[in-house]
Amino acid sequence: MFVLVLILVPVLFGLGFLDPIWWVAAAVLVFGATRYGRIRGGGLGRGGSDLGDYRVYEERRDRQDRWDRRYSRRHRARWRREDRRDREHRR
Numbered sequence: 001m002f003v004l005v006l007i008l009v010p011v012l013f014g015l016g017f018l019d020p021i022w023w024v025a026a027a028v029l030v031f032g033a034t035r036y037g038r039i040r041g042g043g044l045g046r047g048g049s050d051l052g053d054y055r056v057y058e059e060r061r062d063r064q065d066r067w068d069r070r071y072s073r074r075h076r077a078r079w080r081r082e083d084r085r086d087r088e089h090r091r
Contacts, residue, residue: 005033 009026016023066086069079 005029 009030012022012026012029016026066083069083072079
């Protein structure tokens, strides 16, 4: 899709010397590709960092939960059993 846009923009810009309405069409195409392409996950400046950011958040949240469970006084034995099950499940 992006290759098609890269081809169409110079063609429409070249046709703009014959009729200026083609320059408007090229501008609309560039605007649409940059604006709406990013929203759907495409575009030039879009990396795949959202998933990595979520994994970092998830790991931090899990560590915090384990810390809270380990050092809370209520239900300490139950939390230890769950931690043991978590460790066994990961292996």
